[in-house]
Amino acid sequence: MKSVFPALRRPLPLALLGLALFQAAPALADKLPDPAANKDSGVWTASSGSSPVFSPVNDQDAILAKQGAAIFAKACASCHDHPQGRIPPSNSLGFRSPESIVGVLTTGPMKPMAMLAGLNADDIRAVATHLTGRQPGTGPKPLPNLCTTPGAPVRIGPDDWPFLARDQSNSGHQSHPGIGAADLPRLKLKWAYAYPGGIGSEPIVAGGRVFTSTGTGDVVSLDAQTGCTRWTYATERSIRRVSVGAPASQPDQPLVFVGDTKGTVYAIDANTGTLRWKTEVEDHVLTRLTASPTLAGDRLFVPISSMEDPLTHDPDYPCCTFRGGVAAIDVTSGKLLWKTHTIAQTPKPTGKKSARGQPLSSPAGAAIWTPLAADVKRQVVYAATGESYDMDNPKGAYAIMAFDMATGAVRWQQSALPPAKVRDAECKARGEDTDCRNIFGFGSPPLLADLPDGRQLVMAGQKYGMVYALDPDRKGRIVWRNKIAYGGDVGGVMYGMASAGGQLYVPVGDVDALPGKNPGAVVKLNLANGRELWRTPAPPPHCSWGERGCHAAQSASVALLPDFAFVGSWDGHLRAYDNATGKILWDTDTAGKFPAVNGIDAEGGAVSGYAQAVVNGAVYVVSGAASQRRPGNALLVYTVDGK
Template identity: 35%
Template sequence: MIGLVLAALLLTDSTAWAGFGDRARAAPRADWPTWQGNESGSRYNAAEHLITPANVGGLELKWAFAYPKSDKEPRSQPAVVDGTAFFGGTDGKFYATDARTGDMKWSFDLASVAPAPVFVQDGAAVANGKVYFGDDKGYVYALDERTGKLVWAKRHEDHPDARHTSSPLYYDGKIYIGSSAGETDHSEPTYPCCTFRGHFDALDADTGNLVWRYYTMPEPQAVGTWPSGVTKFEPSGGGIWSSPALDRQTGTLFFGTGQNYSGRGGDFDSLIAVDARTGKVLWKQQVTGADTWRVACRKPDNEGYCPGQKDGTALDYDLSSAPNLFRVNGRLMVGVGQKSGVYHVFDAKTGQVSWRRQLSETSHAASTGGIQWGTSYDGQRLYVATYYAEPGTLFALNPANGDIVWETPNPDNGCAWGGAAASPDVCTLAHAAAVTSSPGVVYEGSVDGKLRAYSSRTGAVLWEYDTVRDFNGVNGLTGHGGALPGSGGAVVANGMVYTQSGFYPFYPTEHGAVMLAFGLPGH
């Protein structure tokens, strides 16, 4: 009887078990099985007790895994489960390596399924003996965790530019994943913009079959022509760039959406709560009044192709950051960062606004001054980083009201030392990466190429490592680090810290990007 009670207590410990799906374990581990680290989206590893504020300054490089030279960015944040690191490369392959040594266990060539060139833009979710991830062609994959053998691959997309930057989340036999598109990149006048509409999907985890879908946009309609004479379609867009969060108690999923590509309408720039079983919308909050943007908005004298450029409504203020769930005085809240620089907090049950905090100012198209990919919550504070905010800054916020507990700007000497010092035209004091935390420590990477560990209590920098250099990969290739990546951040698991390096903007090198792993001396 005592054993049964103890087992029940362990299985209800969400900090130790969240994100592992239905897999049973003999004891909790400090693994990192999904992009958020757990279902609630905290990006916090409560079970990580090997690395502490007292010893984090001793972290050293344990191994590097290098990719061939490519024009692709390393976007696939690793998942770490049962001693294996799972991640996608810039070379169209997905890898499983020994988490301690980097030695390759298996690799999978995406071109065996999708037309090349193809690569992974999201982070994997590991559950029930399978590894789930998406690619930039709109396919979703399930591989055998042990062997890398393909279990299934499905493309439920009807648009040629569809892709998955949203990392999957496993829950109750289903995979939940959002879709975005590269259609915004079409800036040529002859392109009949735009026909993509974002959607959030529930897939059967065993077969990949579509269970339900929620569209963020109505079907785009032809509404005339662009100045070039090609057909104009609207509204469009509302892509889902980031990963969802889940409240297991109520079975509610939360996800954010992006801007309109053309026209105005639909669930653009919105945080949406849906029933995980049916996809029924429970509530939604639109945080921007108007936001229509695509790459054409960067061109001068483009009013005919980018209405809103002159009146200040073409700002790309989408919710690319993943949501966090946390409790304040027993009340479940959901927070999400926006590219406008605002962190929004709502009642998770009703969608009622609780508070908002403006952390940076930005007023230009393709807004990169705000909150970009992900934030973290350690049970006491929220940790939020700003991107090109002159400089990018790491904040600790009071979750009850958004008050700033401390703020630490990107160190002002970040471009003056290490490999970045040789490229002042590339280096910027900015944070593209998602924030990660473990007890007492917060991790954030910079465009200046440094991965840093901060005190969660004071915001002081406890450790930093320059990645703008050559690395001899354990796989026999030479790689070169650079800006720390968006689409993910550092992963801390079982006494190790992992990060991809070589994101945009690109530092000069003749080598490809790298995956890096750090650990304590003698560990």
């Protein structure tokens, strides 16, 4: 969005500002049609500018699209035409459904910006029509597809996939997948599900159910065998991640845990879909919970992030007041037990002004974008933090941190920010005129890995392309480091690594790779010393949707099985890599259209971010979870012979 803060000539606290705006503004979503599936109509045409052009299919759409183009140019283009960090480029927005555009601006992460820009429901509808070529609510809607027979009670088993990276350690390893390398040629699509309004979160598979969230903000429970819907729970905001678990004191009462884009955590009964409790963990107006909570015992640990970091590039924004953090919640009652910020100091006005005269505050930043790793043995949770929002380099940013489970005290932290001379040389080599320290933050969750001799290491993958091994028994002392990728603000080692048997498997998503260098790869490292055992470059990208947004970066989390590893790619392909040699054993394109169990087409796209859940011989793949490239709305389930 273009600057939406120039009218703020006094340093009003953002949390209070956001609260006042939320209370005073009309409910935009209530004025909009029901969300529909991601099914575009119309024809793409060439554009001399950076914004996409989609030819509307009728005069009414064309009139509204023209209005939306003017609104987009005034309120949105300055950021999306010149994207920084995680801001999606303009030419990727047209791949979304109009319903997902509306959702992002009315209940999703861009709601504060839309409200501060003064966009009403009609404005948002026009922008969505401009970007996608049709009005929201005019496409086919998914069917409820309710299950007709009662399901068995949910019981979470040892071979289920209840977390993003399968377990509390974020190992990404499934020791009993139910399939082997010999089964790969026979994998076929069993069923597909079309996410209403686009993809919300990854599939979590446990107790015979698939738990996930949709672009409309609904949390859904699907039958793992057929894809029929067991229940739906409507939240108040967008949901980006899901996890499931049973409290240690109530093992027969499994709960689904989600966090929204307003800082609220929900616990939902896994069997019935009824709300057990919801708790706000952060009230900053730009809070966004992007990582799933982690359950350990009777405590739920929640990482906290925000959407303030893209606004650090806006000279009209009074930067910055958000600090990342970790919160602990009693899982049986929903009571907030403690919250610890990654940066200990409270932000205060610095007396400095931005280029446009806005007041500046610090310290700020160090958001936690990815799940925590729970270390029950040492009674700590590990977090990987992002960049500082200013130039002060506060303690807690660019770091791996260990928080005491009982008190929230910081046991230790290890910074991964290189010295100033190294940073300056790196930025100069990359052609950056200003500090490029954002590449030194972490976009991959920490991983507690086991060595064959019984020792453990905390592994961390950095956007800079560096992989670190830290000793958890020596206050995070760095045991080894290995730079395996060129890196970048949205690149290097992103999302999830995987480990088993003293080996580490790392995806490389070098979006900013130098000319002639392969932007994607899978790398296997020796866990004990960091030595590279093999590296398999990504094949040249072949995208079924064409050249727009086609890329070979491999930014998806690794799903590691005994014989091979599944890794997705931005070109829409899912591949299986032989664990011993790195040879590609199997390759399938997930970016097509697939008839879905809920009555409309599921359409795939880039495979990014999420790992593939592998449970009882079935491979659950999310295709299209990508804001930077080709979005989609597909959950695809592959089994041997499709049975």
